[in-house]
């Protein structure tokens with residue numbers, strides 16, 4: 383089974399990219415499970431007609447409340463199937479103010495493993511959509527514990543998204559040395575400044591030692607699909623945008639690059655690289 387993790391800053395479009403990727407992989411014939419690893423539990427909404435699905439941690443808490451353990455959980459109460467045929471899971475989060483969100487995500491992933499969810503549904507590609515604002519010990523657990531083997535970073539031309547991507551690459555550099563995980567590439571989810579993004583993000587990927595995999599433009603079609611709670615390949619199958627997600631799915635399936643990245647450790651160097659490209663682009 384391929385285990386692909388999509389990391390990026392909150393609000394950068396991880397759910398948009400991962401949902402549309404899941405749908406395109408499903409269209410290619412893969413049996414896909416998308417696992418939302420963000421306490422907001424909204425990763426799978428685009429695939430679930432805009433609805434929130436119940437989270438693993440909620441069900442786990444309910445079992446604990448009645449004196450049972452995770453083995454009492456019925457997979458039917460935590461794994462759902464989208465109308466298009468993609469398996470959906472939301473890890474969920476801790477009660478506000480209590481507990482560690484990252485550890486909660488790990489508990490949810492461990493429950494899926496213990497209940498043999500992947501083999502039960504014959505999953506051949508698992509997509510993990512992971513919050514990457516803080517690359518703390520908690521949110522790096524999917525990498526550390528071997529759930530996330532191929533890691534993709536999502537960023538746009540906004541500096542904060544690049545800063546977050548570089549930080550995630552630093553975590554991958556540290557953790558990849560211990561196991562099989564590696565950085566597989568960078569995906570740009572455009573914020574609209576396309577000329578700058580085309581100049582900077584491939585150069586940033588090269589600096590990190592990883593492939594630049596796909597450019598996803600800002601698009602009213604993608605926004606309409608999100609509002610309609612349907613992925614692009616289902617909602618607008620003949621659109622240019624659907625072709626972009628099919629290309630992304632194909633590129634990811636064919637990509638066997640897993641590197642220990644070479645991130646920029648000095649924030650001043652990252653800022654200088656960014657500013658120099660920005661100045662060149664605006665001339």
Ligand code: SF4
Pocket residue numbers: 481482483484485516518519520521
């Ligand atoms: S490790 Fe991360 S997720 Fe866990 S409590 Fe600390 S900041 Fe939150």
